[in-house]
Amino acid sequence: MTARTISKWAGSALLGALLLSSASSILSARKAAPGIPSRPSNPGEECLACHGEKSLTTTRGGRTVSLFVEPKRFSASVHGSLGCTGCHADLEGKDLPHDTPLAKVKCGTCHPAEQEQYARSLHGKASARGDPLAPRCLDCHGNHDILPVKDVRSSLAPLKIPFVCGKCHREGTPVQLNRPIPQDKILENYSESIHGEGLLKKGLIVAPTCATCHTAHLILPHTDPASSIARRNIAATCTRCHGQIESVHRKIINGALWEKEANVLPACVDCHQPHKIRKVFYSQGMADADCMRCHANERLKRARDGASLYVRVGELLDSRHVKVACSQCHSEVNASHVRPCETITRPVDCSSCHDEIGKQYLRSTHGQLLAKQDPNAPSCKECHGTHGVLGRTNAQSRTFPTNVPQLCGTCHREGQKAAVRYTGRQHEIVEHYTESIHGKGLLKSGLTVTATCTSCHTAHRVLPRTDPESSVNENNVPATCGQCHHGIEEQFESSIHSRRVSKTRKDLPVCNDCHTAHSIRRTDADIFRLDIMSKCGRCHEQIAEAYFDTYHGKVSRLGYAKTAKCYDCHGAHDILPVADPRSHLSRANVAATCQKCHAGATRRFAGYLTHATHHDPRKYPFLFYTFWGMTTLLVATFVVSGLHTLLWLPRAFEMRRELRAAEAAELAQNQTDASASPGTAPAKEGADD
Amino acid sequence: MTEGGPEKREYVRFTRLHRIMHAGMIVSFLSLALTGLSLKFSYTGWAAVLSHLLGGFETAGYIHRTAAVLMFGIFAAHLTDLYRMKRREHGSWRSLLLGPGTMLPTRKDFSDLVATVKWFVGLGRRPAYGRWTYWEKFDYFAVFWGIAIIGSTGLTLWFPVFFTRFLPGSFINVATIIHSDEALLATGFIFTVHFFNTHLRPEKFPMDITIFTGRVPVAELKRDKPLEYEALVARGKLEEKLEEAYPPIVIRAIRFFAWGALSVGFGIVLWILYAMLFAYR
Numbered sequence: 001m002t003a004r005t006i007s008k009w010a011g012s013a014l015l016g017a018l019l020l021s022s023a024s025s026i027l028s029a030r031k032a033a034p035g036i037p038s039r040p041s042n043p044g045e046e047c048l049a050c051h052g053e054k055s056l057t058t059t060r061g062g063r064t065v066s067l068f069v070e071p072k073r074f075s076a077s078v079h080g081s082l083g084c085t086g087c088h089a090d091l092e093g094k095d096l097p098h099d100t101p102l103a104k105v106k107c108g109t110c111h112p113a114e115q116e117q118y119a120r121s122l123h124g125k126a127s128a129r130g131d132p133l134a135p136r137c138l139d140c141h142g143n144h145d146i147l148p149v150k151d152v153r154s155s156l157a158p159l160k161i162p163f164v165c166g167k168c169h170r171e172g173t174p175v176q177l178n179r180p181i182p183q184d185k186i187l188e189n190y191s192e193s194i195h196g197e198g199l200l201k202k203g204l205i206v207a208p209t210c211a212t213c214h215t216a217h218l219i220l221p222h223t224d225p226a227s228s229i230a231r232r233n234i235a236a237t238c239t240r241c242h243g244q245i246e247s248v249h250r251k252i253i254n255g256a257l258w259e260k261e262a263n264v265l266p267a268c269v270d271c272h273q274p275h276k277i278r279k280v281f282y283s284q285g286m287a288d289a290d291c292m293r294c295h296a297n298e299r300l301k302r303a304r305d306g307a308s309l310y311v312r313v314g315e316l317l318d319s320r321h322v323k324v325a326c327s328q329c330h331s332e333v334n335a336s337h338v339r340p341c342e343t344i345t346r347p348v349d350c351s352s353c354h355d356e357i358g359k360q361y362l363r364s365t366h367g368q369l370l371a372k373q374d375p376n377a378p379s380c381k382e383c384h385g386t387h388g389v390l391g392r393t394n395a396q397s398r399t400f401p402t403n404v405p406q407l408c409g410t411c412h413r414e415g416q417k418a419a420v421r422y423t424g425r426q427h428e429i430v431e432h433y434t435e436s437i438h439g440k441g442l443l444k445s446g447l448t449v450t451a452t453c454t455s456c457h458t459a460h461r462v463l464p465r466t467d468p469e470s471s472v473n474e475n476n477v478p479a480t481c482g483q484c485h486h487g488i489e490e491q492f493e494s495s496i497h498s499r500r501v502s503k504t505r506k507d508l509p510v511c512n513d514c515h516t517a518h519s520i521r522r523t524d525a526d527i528f529r530l531d532i533m534s535k536c537g538r539c540h541e542q543i544a545e546a547y548f549d550t551y552h553g554k555v556s557r558l559g560y561a562k563t564a565k566c567y568d569c570h571g572a573h574d575i576l577p578v579a580d581p582r583s584h585l586s587r588a589n590v591a592a593t594c595q596k597c598h599a600g601a602t603r604r605f606a607g608y609l610t611h612a613t614h615h616d617p618r619k620y621p622f623l624f625y626t627f628w629g630m631t632t633l634l635v636a637t638f639v640v641s642g643l644h645t646l647l648w649l650p651r652a653f654e655m656r657r658e659l660r661a662a663e664a665a666e667l668a669q670n671q672t673d674a675s676a677s678p679g680t681a682p683a684k685e686g687a688d689d
Numbered sequence: 690m691t692e693g694g695p696e697k698r699e700y701v702r703f704t705r706l707h708r709i710m711h712a713g714m715i716v717s718f719l720s721l722a723l724t725g726l727s728l729k730f731s732y733t734g735w736a737a738v739l740s741h742l743l744g745g746f747e748t749a750g751y752i753h754r755t756a757a758v759l760m761f762g763i764f765a766a767h768l769t770d771l772y773r774m775k776r777r778e779h780g781s782w783r784s785l786l787l788g789p790g791t792m793l794p795t796r797k798d799f800s801d802l803v804a805t806v807k808w809f810v811g812l813g814r815r816p817a818y819g820r821w822t823y824w825e826k827f828d829y830f831a832v833f834w835g836i837a838i839i840g841s842t843g844l845t846l847w848f849p850v851f852f853t854r855f856l857p858g859s860f861i862n863v864a865t866i867i868h869s870d871e872a873l874l875a876t877g878f879i880f881t882v883h884f885f886n887t888h889l890r891p892e893k894f895p896m897d898i899t900i901f902t903g904r905v906p907v908a909e910l911k912r913d914k915p916l917e918y919e920a921l922v923a924r925g926k927l928e929e930k931l932e933e934a935y936p937p938i939v940i941r942a943i944r945f946f947a948w949g950a951l952s953v954g955f956g957i958v959l960w961i962l963y964a965m966l967f968a969y970r
Contacts, residue, residue, distance in 0.1 A: 548732070551846075551865065554731040555746045557731040557736075557737075558731045559740070559741070560745065560746045560747075562746075601850055601853075605850055608858040608861045608862065609858070609859050620862075623859075623863065630870035630871060633870075633874065634873060634874040637874060638874075641882040644824075645882055645886065647806070648809060648885075648886075651808060651809055651815070652890045652891040652892050653891045655891070655892040
């Protein structure tokens with residue numbers, strides 16, 4: 001045997017095997033496919049010979065049951081083309097009349113997916129347990145007259161589903177009475193709900209029926225994690241129809257979070273109770289009344305630490321959250337417990353609804369401290385309160401503009417917990433703010449649009465100025481102030497001090513460098529005008545010093561605001577280099593700038609050196625030499641005349657002594673003369689002198 | 690002249706106008722000094738206090754300019770008086786300027802200066818001074834110089850818009866330096882050298898108030914200005930220039946005023962010293 005013959009033999013054997021196997025697979029496929037009747041027949045022609053008679057009955061379990069099959073309805077049903085043996089497979093090839101009873105029809109033979117779901121479902125398991133109340137396929141779908149679901153005549157057309165389910169799940173049925181079903185009056189509630197109304201009253205066949213939420217076949221209790229109505233799945237179930245529900249909820253709920261962290265967030269049903277869903281938002285949520293059964297008690301205390309758990313109803317009713325149910329904030333409640341709140345493990349998380357604000361807060365210093373579990377960290381409630389939370393537009397609110405300084409001051413006032421840990425330069429913040437133009441505007445003039453703490457520091461994203469993202473970071477200050485002072489910001493941003501104009505690594509001033517942070521004053525106040533030189537002088541040191549050598553500066557130094565200050569000539573926010581034609585001090589503008597005070601000033605007048613110093617021989621030689629010329633004259637004069645006076649002094653004293661001696665002698669002489677010739681006046685004394 | 694006794698009469702050295710002008714000068718000069726120096730030494734705390742006491746920098750400015758006008762007025766009055774003196778007593782400028790009573794420096798003033806210095810150091814006797822000693826003449830011309838320099842620069846600072854029509858703007862800076870330093874020289878000189886040379890010489894202690902009374906005792910005239918005394922006696926004019934001394938109450942009032950002015954002057958000197966030596970910047 002050669003290798004060639006072996007391969008030839010093997011090849012033909014392989015071919016034969018292949019042919020054989022394909023033929024058998026075709027055969028088996030034909031045999032296995034139940035949808036294709038092996039013996040095409042006029043449907044039920046033979047069966048109807050008996051079952052077409054209305055009088056055909058049998059007795060099952062002591063009851064007489066009709067075995068009549070209406071030929072027309074059967075042939076019109078979805079299964080009409082299958083013939084009787086399509087479902088009653090055990091009749092295949094049997095002689096008629098057949099033995100009774102027939103085996104139970106197995107719908108799963110053709111509907112394996114549905115069958116599989118059913119088997120996992122509450123209904124399927126009950127059925128498997130042999131629960132006599134468990135529904136089987138035909139209990140919902142019927143038997144010989146099954147129509148497509150989309151056919152309005154179908155017993156499972158949307159409009160009929162509540163009634164199909166209601167056969168078992170309405171009040172008083174054995175199922176409702178004997179099985180642990182937590183909901184009651186299901187059908188009644190549904191028919192009054194917005195869903196039921198839409199379906200039953202308005203005939204909207206797209207309105208959700210029982211099966212829309214509970215599914216048709218995979219009906220599971222809500223405690224089963226796989227259930228469509230399980231807490232973690234309910235959002236997905238509802239959003240199948242309510243796709244844009246996030247936007248209805250003021251964009252506060254991030255869709256992903258809602259589904260991912262269902263335990264944090266209130267589930268749809270917490271507010272929109274199952275079966276009772278109304279068009280209007282529920283003012284009475286799942287358990288408000290239930291909560292208040294205990295929490296209206298003033299003496300209710302927490303066992304752990306004795307903290308009061310009393311909730312004043314009036315406070316809630318006046319609050320901004322009046323329409324929010326307890327369980328919306330205090331999520332994780334479980335309505336099936338006697339104390340629904342006992343399943344709560346976390347404190348209230350406001351960011352469940354206020355998502356964006358929550359993110360801002362977590363980024364803020366306050367939030368960071370809270371994350372570190374700092375006992376001083378303020379959380380939402382420190383500022384907003386708890387049940388009585390009011391909007392910032394409510395004058396009673398702690399966050400109403402006029403109350404904000406006090407609110408922030410509770411921690412940031414000197415000596416308070418935020419102030420004592422603060423190491424920066426700002427002190428007596430509240431006091432300074434109160435005296436500032438903003439504080440006066442807010443608190444004295446009652447201008448609620450005036451800047452408060454939160455206007456600059458933001459309400460929730462409070463960050464230290466060293467943080468580049470802080471609203472009070474030097475790079476962000478112009479924009480922060482510009483929220484109100486927009487025109488000024490525009491001027492400033494085109495000035496030489498703006499980083500957009502000056503590409504430098506040096507420090508550049510921003511608003512608060514001149515205006516300060518908290519003690520901002522009116523710029524026409526003397527104290528501001530007098531202080532500006534020290535502000536500008538922080539960077540422009542020599543210029544500011546030289547300014548004080550001139551008349552403007554000297555008068556300023558004496559404490560008078562009237563003479564020109566830096567910004568009177570240079571401009572305040574629109575400062576530009578002198579070479580810039582737009583500058584107040586450019587060739588074209590300088591005379592007009594001087595004329596603001598010196599009527600009639602000319603360009604030549606503007607040649608006055610406003611920052612001249614006589615100490616700089618290179619920059620101002622003529623001033624330098626004038627000064628030293630005058631000083632030399634002064635010193636020389638004083639040296640000569642001083643020397644003259646000093647040399648004179650001893651002689652002067654000498655003369656004084658001589659004079660006194662002469663006077664004494666003269667007095668003695670006069671007395672002698674008087675005693676020698678009393679009554680005689682010295683007649684010629686004057687002439688002798 | 691009167692029968693009360695010749696020893697009570699005193700020689701009238703200064704006319705009423707002279708005395709009024711000197712008193713006016715005191716008022717004007719002190720006002721100028723206080724207001725001006727408060728600006729010059731603005732960096733001292735004293736200056737700010739003073740400026741507020743004077744009613745603020747603007748009021749101080751008005752006082753300064755008013756006093757300046759008064760000073761100019763006195764200067765003009767003096768020139769007018771010179772002209773009248775020329776007509777009444779001399780007849781010609783030559784006689785007035787080159788006569789024995791001239792204010793102009795003469796050769797004798799230089800020899801007097803040399804002799805005085807010799808006397809100071811014990812190398813000679815006190816020279817016999819005439820109508821005006823050389824230091825009096827120096828003081829007199831210092832005022833001329835001062836009014837010219839301080840006055841002209843002061844006007845420039847007063848009317849900068851006008852002056853910069855024909856002067857460069859930086860001349861205002863120059864004028865400021867000159868005005869300020871010359872004023873420092875003037876105040877410093879008057880409140881130390883002039884005070885000592887004229888009013889507070891030990892032999893005249895407590896104070897020579899001749900410029901206020903106009904009168905000098907004949908004995909003192911004979912001692913201080915022997916040449917003038919001799920000239921007066923020689924021309925027989927002494928008698929006609931003798932007048933009654935003021936009653937003590939007037940003298941007391943004059944002393945009160947003079948001491949007030951002197952105290953202000955000394956205060957200013959102390960302030961200048963403090964500002965220049967301890968607070969200068």
